[in-house]
Amino acid sequence: KADAKARSSIMLKAEAVSRYPSPAAPLAYGTAGFRARAELLEGVFYRMGMLAALRSRALGGLAVGLMVTASHNPERDNGVKLIDTDGGMLAVSWEKHASELANAPVEQLNQVIASxxxxxxxxxASxxxxxxxxxxxxxxxxxxxxxxxxxxxxxAAGRDLGLLSTPQLHHLVRMTNGEKGAGPYVGxxxxWNSEQGYYTMLADxxxxxxxxxxDRASCSPLWADAAHGVGAPKLEALLSKTPQLQVAVANxxxxxxxxxxxxxxxxxKARLPPRGYEAPLAxxxxxxxxxxxxxxIVYHYWTKDGSWRLLDGDKICALFVGFIAEQLDALALEPPISLAAVQTAYANGASGRFVKSLGVPVAMAKTGVKYLHHVALENELSVYFEANGHGTVLFSDRATSALLAAKAEAEGASDxxxxxxxxxxxxxxxxxxxxxGDxxxxxxxVEAILALRGWGAAEWDGLYEDLPSRQSKLPVKDRTAITTTPTEERLTSPLALQSALDSLMAECPHGRCFVRPSGTEDVVRVYAEAATQADADALxxxxxxxxxxxxxxxxxxxxxxxx
Structure with a gap:
């Protein structure tokens, strides 16, 4: 009876609107949500609005986010992804509902909603x-x-918050739900529960x-490429609250x-400087x-001898891990807070070796930020990054509680x-x-750590030397025929291909290569690294x-x- 009442209450307000049909070709909700040419997505957006309402109701009316973006895709594309009540990504168990609802014919919409x-x-009642x-x-x-x-x-009640970066919407969902969504240390x-509050939180x-x-910690000027996107106005708004940092915002x-x-x-991906930074800037x-x-985010710079160098997500991870490990060593907590770095198969091999040299373990995860985030949650304090620059630092409640107690104790002891x-x-x-990732x-x-260390880009880059690498992609008849281990470092099919890759790696100094089916395109992605760029390209x-x-x-x- 309770189920029937809930169905009736929601279904009476649901209409299968014929002007918003399902997409012509089936779409699957993945790590990036749904992405496609914008003109193909109107029906998907209507249905994801309904799904967000259902998700909120399933969790007692807590706020859920819906972000309209295709991130790094070309301007002609668009996309949608839902944000869960803790400010994180949509629960994996709901991804099947997203795909089913998005692809349901109009005449079956009520039936899918009811299920x-x-x-x-x-x-x-929510x-x-x-x-x-x-x-x-x-x-x-x-x-x-x-x-x-x-x-x-x-x-359901919808609130249009207008132009935002994706991380800002994640933040606002987290702040709106407070402890009910994100736990006792939400802040x-x-x-902080506004766009201006977000800037205040970061700037403070x-x-x-x-x-x-x-007095020794000061920031040198920075040039920032905003990709002609929402990051430009949002970074400029943040900079109005951080006068210590001088940034020229471009693109x-x-x-x-x-x-x-x-x-x-x-x-x-292209290993090229962006428009506007093709040569050193005074x-x-x-x-x-x-x-x-x-x-x-990724960093890059021009060396004194005129060569361009990339500081990708691996280098950001190494910078963060080194700083955090140093603070934990100085704190000397008993029992200690466990720190780990989480990376994917795309992380440069030299990065993992550097992190391990600090005594910090490296956990591997499947490609896709939701997988890194999940593995990161298994540790008390984790730094996770993909080489593409998507990452953050996660503190568990236990770690936060221990740090608050340690700070109070140290201050009381004048330590x-x-x-x-x-x-x-x-x-x-x-x-x-x-x-x-934000x-x-x-x-x-990054800027705070560099200032505290008195480093420039070259000193940061000197933490370790990347192994040269090369990425490419290849269309295949059936990408689903290619399967991998959970961390995507090796193939489980076709086994003949993995055997061939093993032979190629054995022939190449410091050679490592793998292939994996794309989660967003009908292609297979290829990665190779080796001791020299020529070897990496050949591999x-x-x-x-x-x-x-x-x-x-x-x-x-x-x-x-x-x-």
Missing amino acids: IVVAEKCDA VGTVLLGRDTRPHSEKLSAIALEGVGALG DTAA AFSALLSSGG TVGTGPLNDGCGAEHVQ GRDRAASLDGDADR EARALAAGRLLLVRQLVNQAI ALSDLLL ALRTAQATWELAGGVGEKPTGAAA
């Missing part, structure tokens, strides 16, 4: 709350309005972290197509590139060194986004050729490393 209501025990944000794409506002229609179709929800932590180094909204020839994806010894929705270390770690926790908060932590080409031969390659056989 979700029953399966997830959606509360008919109104449901959905917070919506969007990026700068020309079609994002229209698609956001369609999603709001879907929210309203099920009687000052009264002061950044300023205090810099101050912990005394702003309206000065070029989104992500075209610039941004973190272009810089990291007074800017380093640069940062954000992606289109400002959840990824300045331990109080400083505990205080710095708590400031790191406030500064980095506890829900998702280019703006990661930028501030990548031979890996692509072996994949073409043994895994059903489409089109001409690859003849270049960037096939």
Whole structure:
């Protein structure tokens, strides 16, 4: 009877609107949500508005987020992803509901909604709350309005928060739900639950972290590439509260197509400087590139001899791990807080060896931020990053509690060194986004650590020397025929291809290669690294050729490393 009542309450307000049909070709909800050409997504947005309303009702009316963005994709594309009540990504168990609802024919929409209501025990008494944000794409506002229609179709309350970076919407969902969503150490929800509150939270932590180094900690000027996206106005707003940091923001909204020839994806994948930084700039010894929705960041710089160097997510991870490990050593807690780095198969092999040399274990995860986040939660304190620049630092409740107690104890005992270390770690926790990778908060932590160490880009880069690498992609007849181990470092099928890759690696000094089916495109992705760039390029080409031969390659056989 309770199920019938819930179904009736929600279904009476649900209409299968014929003007928002299912997509012509089936779509699957993945790590990035749904992404496609914008004109194909109107029906998907309407249905995801409904799903967000259902998710909120299933969790007693706590707020759920709906972000309109295709991140680093070209401007013609768009996408949608849902944000769970803790500010993190949508629960994996709901991804199947997303795919089913998005692809349901109009005449079956009520039936699919009814099955979700029953399966997830959606509360008919809860109104449901959905917070919506969007990026700068020309079609994002229209698609956001369609999603709001879907929210309203099920009687939920939708709040359009307008132009936001993806991490900002994650933050606002987390702050809106407070302890009920994110636990006892969520932070000052009264002061931080707004876009301005987000800037205040980051700026206060950044300023205090810099101050912990005394007068010697100062930031040198930075050049920032905003990918012609939402990161530009949001970074400029943040900088108004951080006068210690001078940043020239380039590739702003309206000065070029989104992500075209610039941004973190272009810089990291193509290994090329972005538009506007093709040559050294006077007074800017380093640069940062954000992606289109400002959840990824990579750094880069020109050396004195005129060569361009990339500081990707691996190098950011190493910088963060080194600083945090140093503070934990100074704190000397008993029992200690366990620290780990979490990486994917794409992490440069030299990065993992450096982290391990600090006495910090490296846990491997499947490609995709949701998988890194899940593995990171298994530790008390984790730094996770993908090489593409998506990452953050997660503090467990146990770690946060221990740091608060240690700081109070050290201050009571006038132990300045331990109080400083505990205080710095708590400031790191406030500064980095506890829900998702955030280019703006990661930028501030990078700048704070460099200032505290008195380093420039070259000193940071000198932590270790990357093994040269090469990435490419290859269309195949059936990407589902290629399967991997959970961490994607080896193939489970076809076994003949893995055997061929093993032979290729054995022939190449420091050679490592792997292939994996893309989660977002109908292609197979290839990665190779080796002792020299020439060897890495050759290994990548031979890996692509072996994949073409043994895994059903489409089109001409690859003849270049960037096939």
